[in-house]
Amino acid sequence: MKNVLHIKSGLQGEHSYSIQLGDAIIKRLQETYPGIRIRTRDLVREGFPHLQTETVNAFFTPEESRTPEQNDAIRNSERAIRELFEADILVIGVPMYNFNIPSQLKAWIDHIARAGITFRYGEHGPEGLVKNKKVYLALATGGIYTEGPNQELDFIPAYLKAVLGFMGMTDIEIIRAEGTAMPTTKAVAVEKALKTVDI
Ligand SMILES: Cc1cc2nc3c(=O)[nH]c(=O)nc-3n(C[C@H](O)[C@H](O)[C@H](O)COP(=O)(O)O)c2cc1C
Numbered sequence: 401m402k403n404v405l406h407i408k409s410g411l412q413g414e415h416s417y418s419i420q421l422g423d424a425i426i427k428r429l430q431e432t433y434p435g436i437r438i439r440t441r442d443l444v445r446e447g448f449p450h451l452q453t454e455t456v457n458a459f460f461t462p463e464e465s466r467t468p469e470q471n472d473a474i475r476n477s478e479r480a481i482r483e484l485f486e487a488d489i490l491v492i493g494v495p496m497y498n499f500n501i502p503s504q505l506k507a508w509i510d511h512i513a514r515a516g517i518t519f520r521y522g523e524h525g526p527e528g529l530v531k532n533k534k535v536y537l538a539l540a541t542g543g544i545y546t547e548g549p550n551q552e553l554d555f556i557p558a559y560l561k562a563v564l565g566f567m568g569m570t571d572i573e574i575i576r577a578e579g580t581a582m583p584t585t586k587a588v589a590v591e592k593a594l595k596t597v598d599i
Pocket residue numbers: 410411412415416417418419494495496497498499500540541542543544580581
């Protein structure tokens with residue numbers, strides 16, 4: 401049985417295009433793999449903290465030497481990593497805010513990128529330890545970034561491929577709802593994006 405981790409980071413609840421797209425991808429997965437288990441984390445509704453000095457200090461303290469306060473400081477990280485390893489498939493909703501990913505999603509990434517757990521430095525340089533995952537990125541952008549003058553501002557796919565790939569997640573499919581802020585494209589953005597999904 402497959403486990404799916406669905407990460408949401410859109411600010412506008414059910415009106416968020418990235419959430420609508422992520423939900424539609426989940427529906428496809430359920431049709432293709434009956435009985436799959438879905439775990440959903442809405443980083444905006446549930447909240448996800450930024451890294452603090454205490455968090456990073458606790459990361460770098462060996463497990464057996466951590467104080468109760470340090471264990472507390474890494475609770476979010478430990479849970480997020482456990483959920484990550486348990487998943488076979490990740491669906492990550494990614495809205496573009498000010499040309500980048502939401503800070504909540506960045507915070508989640510900061511908590512899962514842990515030396516010795518999700519990546520390590522070996523003889524041949526860094527090695528990702530989160531292997532055999534399929535990742536679907538449900539990316540929503542107000543403008544169009546796959547063609548035209550905005551192409552050079554399309555940082556999100558490169559960043560997410562780099563950071564997830566660094567942790568070993570290299571099988572990444574990007575599904576894009578584009579032009580969600582434009583009157584001519586917003587009505588069909590999700591429908592058009594779903595035509596590109598290979599599930
Ligand atoms: C705070 C904020 C910043 C945004 N910045 C950008 C931007 O830099 N470029 C862009 O094309 N659209 C931008 N938009 C539009 C969003 O990308 C668009 O609404 C998209 O659908 C967001 O995903 P969501 O619907 O899941 O929230 C922004 C929207 C908000 C609310």
